[in-house]
Amino acid sequence: MTIQAKYPYYLANKSQHSQATIDVTDKYSGDVVTKVSVADAAVIDQAIDAAVQATDAMRKLPPYKRQEILSHCVSRFQERAEELAQSLCVEVGKPIKDSRGEVSRLIDTFRIAAEESVRIEGEVLNLEISARAKGYRGMDRRVPIGPCSLISPFNFPLNLAAHKIAPAIAAGCPFVLKPASRTPIGALLIGEVLAETELPDGAFSILPCHRDAAEALTTDDRFKLLSFTGSPEVGWALKAKAGKKKVLLELGGNAACVVDEDADLDDAVERMVVGAFYQSGQSCIGVQRVLVHDAVYESFRDKFVTATKRLKMGDPKNDDTFIGPVISADEGERLKQWIDEAIAAGATLLCGGGRDGAMVEATLLENVPSELPICAEEAFGPVAVLSRFESFDEAIQEINNSRFGLQAGVFTRDLYKAMKAWDELVVGGVVIGDIPSWRVDHMPYGGVKDSGLGREGIRYSIEEMTERRLLVIRGLG
Structure with missing residues (x-):
C-alpha cells in the first residue's frame, strides 16, 4: 500500500x-x-x-x-x-x-x-x-x-x-x-x-x-x-x-486478572500473553495486574515467563511480530522509568525490562509495592505485575483497591466464585474464564470510578x- x-x-x-x-x-x-x-x-x-x-x-x-x-x-x-x-x-x-x-x-x-x-x-x-x-x-x-x-x-x-x-x-x-x-x-x-x-x-x-x-x-x-x-x-x-x-x-484502566487454584494454567498463560502484550499493551483493558492463587503461583509464573520470552519483538510489518513499538519514545521512556522505579523499590524483574526508543520489551515483574505507578496507575505498555493471593475474597479486595474499574478477568471453574466476582467486583464488566481484554463490539462496554x-x-x-x-x-x- x-x-x-x-x-x-x-x-x-x-x-x-x-x-x-x-x-x-x-x-x-x-x-x-x-x-x-x-x-x-x-x-x-x-x-x-x-x-x-x-x-x-x-x-x-x-x-x-x-x-x-x-x-x-x-x-x-x-x-x-x-x-x-x-x-x-x-x-x-x-x-x-x-x-x-x-x-x-x-x-x-x-x-x-x-x-x-x-x-x-x-x-x-x-x-x-x-x-x-x-x-x-x-x-x-x-x-x-x-x-x-x-x-x-x-x-x-x-x-x-x-x-x-x-x-x-x-x-x-x-x-x-x-x-x-x-x-x-x-x-x-x-x-x-x-x-x-x-x-x-x-x-x-x-x-x-x-x-x-x-x-x-x-x-x-x-x-x-x-x-x-x-x-x-x-x-x-x-x-x-x-x-x-x-x-x-x-x-483508562489497570485491568486485573485472577488465576484461581482450579484454573487450567496452560490455557490461562496462553490467554494472558495476549491480554498483557497484545498491541504492546496499549489497551485500556490490557492485563496489567495478575493475581495468582498461592497454590499454583510458581507453576503459573514459570509458564508465563517462558511464554513471554518467546514473543518476537520487531518490525510490525512482519507477520510473525507480536511486540511492536509503543506510540512514542517518550512513552517508552516513561515505562522504563516506572519499571526501574519498581526494581529499585524491591520488585523482582522476571523478564524483559529493556527499552530502545519506542521499543519496550515484554516485561514481567513480581513483588511490586502496590502503591507504585506500575501497579496503581495505567501502564499502557507491555508490562504486567504478578502477585499472590490465598483467598478469593482477598483477590476481589485487591482488584477493587484501585481508582480504576473498567473490566476484570477471572480464571475459575467454580460457579459460586464466578458469581461472587460478578456481584462484588466494582468494574464495568467481569469476564470469566478469559482475560479482561476480551470484547466484542455489540456488548455494553465502559467503566466506573476513574x-x-x-x-x-x-x-x-x-x-x-x-x-x-x-x-x-x-x-x-
Missing part, C-alpha cells in the same frame, strides 16, 4: 486541504510518512454550524436510508481491508496481524450499527394505574439527541472512531469527530468512505486539530453530547468544562445518543 503524500480533512461532508498540516510518522522507523491537513478554530466553528444545519435532515433520514449508508461503509471497508490494515500498521506501529484484526472489528461495528439502525424502538405504556388515569394511553419513542462532538484516541484509530461514528449515523445525529493527532489516517479513511454516501450536507466533519483549537468541541453549547475516549486526566477535565451537554467518557461513565457498544451508544419522547392520548367516551 502507498500512503498518500497528504490527506485532507472533511468539513461538512467534503474533503478540504489546508495550508497548515501535521506530520504523521511510521511509529517503528520514526520517519515522517505523510502530512495531514489540520483544522483551526474557525474551521471547527464552521463544522459545528454545518452540523446544526443538518440536524433536521438527519432526524428525518428514514431508518432504511441510515441502514443503506452504513451497509455501504461495510462493503467499502471490506474492499479496502488491506489498505486500512497497512495504514494502521504504519501510523500506530500495530503488528500487521493485529491491524487486520482491528479492520475486521471496524467492519463488525458498522455492520452491527446497520442492523440496529432499523431497531430503534419505544414502548407502549399502561397509564391506567388509578381511576384518575382511566382511558389514557401512552407510548414513547427515541429521537436523536442532536449534534454530537466525538473525540477518539490513538490506540484503535479505526474501531474506536467507528464506535462513535456508526451509532451516531444509526441514531440520526450529525457529528464532528476529532481523531488523535498522532494517528489520524484511519478516521480520515472512514471519512473518505462516508463522503461517498447520501448523508445530508453537513452531517459529518472529521477534523484533525491541535488541542488549543479544539476547545469548542467541549464547550460549545450547540453540541448536545460529548463522547470522549482517552486518558482520565483529560476526560474528567473536559467534563468539567462541557456545560449542559450530555457527556460520555471511556477512560474509568469513566456511560456505555459504548452500538445499541447502548444509540441509547446515549437518543432521548425518550413521550406521547399521551386522552381517551374520550
Whole structure:
C-alpha cells in the first residue's frame, strides 16, 4: 500500500486541504510518512454550524436510508481491508496481524450499527394505574439527541472512531469527530468512505486539530453530547468544562486478572500473553495486574515467563511480530522509568525490562509495592505485575483497591466464585474464564470510578445518543 503524500480533512461532508498540516510518522522507523491537513478554530466553528444545519435532515433520514449508508461503509471497508490494515500498521506501529484484526472489528461495528439502525424502538405504556388515569394511553419513542462532538484516541484509530461514528449515523445525529493527532489516517479513511454516501450536507466533519483549537468541541453549547475516549486526566477535565451537554467518557484502566487454584494454567498463560502484550499493551483493558492463587503461583509464573520470552519483538510489518513499538519514545521512556522505579523499590524483574526508543520489551515483574505507578496507575505498555493471593475474597479486595474499574478477568471453574466476582467486583464488566481484554463490539462496554461513565457498544451508544419522547392520548367516551 502507498500512503498518500497528504490527506485532507472533511468539513461538512467534503474533503478540504489546508495550508497548515501535521506530520504523521511510521511509529517503528520514526520517519515522517505523510502530512495531514489540520483544522483551526474557525474551521471547527464552521463544522459545528454545518452540523446544526443538518440536524433536521438527519432526524428525518428514514431508518432504511441510515441502514443503506452504513451497509455501504461495510462493503467499502471490506474492499479496502488491506489498505486500512497497512495504514494502521504504519501510523500506530500495530503488528500487521493485529491491524487486520482491528479492520475486521471496524467492519463488525458498522455492520452491527446497520442492523440496529432499523431497531430503534419505544414502548407502549399502561397509564391506567388509578381511576384518575382511566382511558389514557401512552407510548414513547427515541429521537436523536442532536449534534454530537466525538473525540477518539490513538490506540484503535479505526474501531474506536467507528464506535462513535456508526451509532451516531444509526441514531440520526450529525457529528464532528476529532481523531488523535498522532494517528489520524484511519478516521480520515472512514471519512473518505462516508463522503461517498447520501448523508445530508453537513452531517459529518472529521477534523484533525491541535488541542488549543479544539476547545469548542467541549464547550460549545450547540453540541448536545460529548463522547470522549482517552486518558482520565483529560476526560474528567473536559467534563468539567462541557456545560449542559450530555457527556460520555471511556477512560483508562489497570485491568486485573485472577488465576484461581482450579484454573487450567496452560490455557490461562496462553490467554494472558495476549491480554498483557497484545498491541504492546496499549489497551485500556490490557492485563496489567495478575493475581495468582498461592497454590499454583510458581507453576503459573514459570509458564508465563517462558511464554513471554518467546514473543518476537520487531518490525510490525512482519507477520510473525507480536511486540511492536509503543506510540512514542517518550512513552517508552516513561515505562522504563516506572519499571526501574519498581526494581529499585524491591520488585523482582522476571523478564524483559529493556527499552530502545519506542521499543519496550515484554516485561514481567513480581513483588511490586502496590502503591507504585506500575501497579496503581495505567501502564499502557507491555508490562504486567504478578502477585499472590490465598483467598478469593482477598483477590476481589485487591482488584477493587484501585481508582480504576473498567473490566476484570477471572480464571475459575467454580460457579459460586464466578458469581461472587460478578456481584462484588466494582468494574464495568467481569469476564470469566478469559482475560479482561476480551470484547466484542455489540456488548455494553465502559467503566466506573476513574474509568469513566456511560456505555459504548452500538445499541447502548444509540441509547446515549437518543432521548425518550413521550406521547399521551386522552381517551374520550
